[in-house]
Amino acid sequence: MRAVGYHELTYDAVAARARTSRTVLYRRWPHRRDLVLAALRHQAPPLPPPVPDTGSLRTDLLSQLRQVSTRTTELVPILQVIGDGRANDSDLTSYLHDRVSQAGKPEMDAMLERAVLRSELDEARLPARVAMLPFALVAAETLLRQRPLSEDALAEIVDQVVLPLIAHHGQTRR
Template sequence: MHGVSNESMRKRRRGAELEAALLEAAWDELVAVGYERLTYEAVADRAGTSRPVLYRRWPSKRELVLAALRHRTPPLPDAPPDTGDLRGDVLALLHRVITRMRELAPVREVLAAEQGQATELSAYLAARNQGPGLTWMRTALERAARRGEIDAPDALPDRLVTLPVVLVVHELFMARRTPTDADLEEIVDQLFLPLVAHQLGQHP
């Protein structure tokens, strides 16, 4: 099965092709064993190369994992879905959060390990989380204000704005279950929208 030796692979691959292979191997190892157990030796073995090849590019495990995350995770969209009304926007946004969390399941352990650390890796993870948690929700609320659904969205506190996403992430990470459509509708219809209306004094 191994008709091509590691040595011939090292000779053939260069530049971007080699780097992509190394980062794919790092991602696969992260998925297989997790952040804490990931080693340069195992990644090098997966990639059919040597540890010095990895160390020259990424001197620390944090740098290697950060590069693998950047290589493998798609860029965050600039804005949440636009469905034409606030309720639809928030539901669509929550569905996107669930999909993204599933795609990035190996990142959970990295998040836990990097919590409270002031590193480039922790900053990257924080930026990834901020999009759906606050920036996207603010965008959805600003759209709703332009459509005349709500007034003065800037008056809403951040804790209220991020409530739907926080509840979904709690279900995924802490309760270890994926919220159903009914769960999402309950969050939006019975918690979020009534609280927004109360905060803004927009009672039916």
């Protein structure tokens, strides 16, 4: 798929490369989208990465966002194929949407709950968009740069964006 794109991908080409027959492929993946989705699921890194517990909210966030940046870099080749516009309104775009629609929310909730237990915060709730923002920001910047973000960039995001947002929503210890 990387070589030709989604719409030019054929069962004949995949069968030849896999040294099998079209029939074998059709039996398992009756539609091209099923075949491509199976390949994406196999190649894409598992999401989400494990939620770190470093002992403080700031270092938890830095660790988590570092993992997100690294794993997003691994998705660049897949996204380039899909992002060429030829797969729009397909199951491929639905697959990606499903992977990222709540990206970061459960992880942020877990980190905030631990911060409450450590008495770093008064409560552990953020609006969903606010909770997902650092993950979206890191993923977007990583995709643009096509390499993991530097430690300085991650610290800037945590210190200048995430922690002030949490404080704005009244969760910091007074």
